Each structure stands twice: as C-alpha cells, then as structure tokens.
Amino acid sequence: MKSRYTVKKYNPQGIISEEQLQQLKEILQLSPSSINSQPWNFVFVNNSEIKQQLAEASYFNKEKVLESSQLIVFQVIKNPEDFERQIEENIPESSVNYYRTFVKSHGNDYIESWLRSQVYLSLGVLLSACADMEIDSTPMEGIETEKYDAILNNEKYETLFAVAVGRKSEDDKNQPIHTPKKRLEKRKVILEL
Numbered sequence: 001m002k003s004r005y006t007v008k009k010y011n012p013q014g015i016i017s018e019e020q021l022q023q024l025k026e027i028l029q030l031s032p033s034s035i036n037s038q039p040w041n042f043v044f045v046n047n048s049e050i051k052q053q054l055a056e057a058s059y060f061n062k063e064k065v066l067e068s069s070q071l072i073v074f075q076v077i078k079n080p081e082d083f084e085r086q087i088e089e090n091i092p093e094s095s096v097n098y099y100r101t102f103v104k105s106h107g108n109d110y111i112e113s114w115l116r117s118q119v120y121l122s123l124g125v126l127l128s129a130c131a132d133m134e135i136d137s138t139p140m141e142g143i144e145t146e147k148y149d150a151i152l153n154n155e156k157y158e159t160l161f162a163v164a165v166g167r168k169s170e171d172d173k174n175q176p177i178h179t180p181k182k183r184l185e186k187r188k189v190i191l192e193l
Contacts, residue, residue, distance in 0.1 A: 004131035005181065007138045007164070008174040010067035014167020016135060021070065024165070027129045028072075031122035035095035039083050039115040040122060041157040043073040050151065054162070057147035061140045061164070068138070069166035072126070073148060075157035076119045080104075080111050082156055119160055126163060136168040 016024075021044065028042045045051055046069075054073075055065040065071050077083045084104075087096050103114050123139060130137040141161045148159040173179060183189075 007136045009169040009172040012067040016069040031125045033118040039077040041075040045071040057144040068164035138164040
C-alpha cells in the first residue's frame with residue numbers, strides 16, 4: 001500500500017500479460033460478498049473500438065482509458081427479482097433467508113444500496129491484488145455510466161465504475177516519488193478499545 005497509488009498517466013506500450021489478466025479474472029471471481037451473493041459482472045475491455053467509445057464517456061479519465069492495457073467495468077445486477085433467482089439457485093437456504101429477513105424487508109432502495117456495496121468489496125480486492133502483482137491501476141467513478149451501459153449492451157447489469165489497469169508512464173507526476181501520499185494520522189483513523 002505504500003507504493004500503490006492512483007495512476008494519472010499510463011504507458012500505452014505497458015501491456016499486462018495474459019497470465020496476469022487470468023489471475024485478475026480469477027481474483028475477481030473469488031471476491032467476497034455478503035452471504036456469497038455475488039451480484040456482479042466484470043467486463044474486461046481490450047478491444048480498441050470499444051475502449052474508444054468508453055473513453056468518450058469517461059470525462060477527464062479519457063486518456064487513462066485509452067492508454068491503459070485493459071479497462072475493467074464493474075457492474076451490478078439491476079433487477080432484484082433476477083438477483084433473488086440467482087441466490088436461490090446458488091447459495092444455501094439459510095443465506096437466502098438472511099437476505100429475505102434482513103435485506104429485502106427494508107425495501108428496494110436498501111436492496112439496491114446493499115447490492116452496490118457488494119460490488120465495492122470486489123474493488124478493494126482488485127486494487128490490493130494489483131498492488132501485490134505490481135500492476136498499476138486507476139479506479140474511476142468519473143464516467144458516464146448510462147453511456148457505458150448503452151455501449152456494453154448488457155441488459156441484466158448496470159455500470160457502477162471502472163478500473164484502468166496497465167503500466168504507469170514514467171512521466172506520471174502522481175507517483176509517490178513525485179507526490180508523497182497524504183493520509184490522516186494513524187491515531188485519527190485507527191482506534192483500539
């Protein structure tokens with residue numbers, strides 16, 4: 001975590017190996033979620049035409065999308081009924097009952113928030129894995145999610161955010177050697193009781 005940072009400029013020739021991509025896919029597939037709910041979809045984009053379209057829907061992140069080795073789009077299942085069918089087919093009845101009793105009983109807004117939270121858990125896993133594998137990354141909420149959805153045309157899922165992965169440009173001024181990390185003091189964020 002001391003060396004990991006959000007890349008602002010990528011080396012377009014810095015390609016992630018196929019072996020590393022397969023590892024990242026497996027890591028995402030194995031990500032934890034409450035009751036093993038897995039309400040997600042991860043779209044790995046390397047196709048230059050699709051990357052160009054997504055870049056145009058990425059505000060100030062356009063260059064990162066274009067210059068990265070891969071773009072990973074994180075999506076959440078849209079329809080609670082589809083989600084309920086998925087968990088009924090794939091997880092134990094006790095876990096389904098937890099969902100029905102403690103999540104579903106709070107209404108649709110709560111369900112949507114809970115489902116999105118599960119996808120964000122996988123983001124933390126991916127960023128940590130990238131750091132461990134010495135792959136540079138940029139998590140991006142600064143994208144036009146509805147346009148991403150139209151481009152990716154995945155009717156059951158909707159886009160939450162994306163992560164560019166690749167190799168940083170040596171000119172990237174956001175590197176910790178140029179821009180030291182600034183974090184709140186440990187005593188302010190770590191409590192011991």
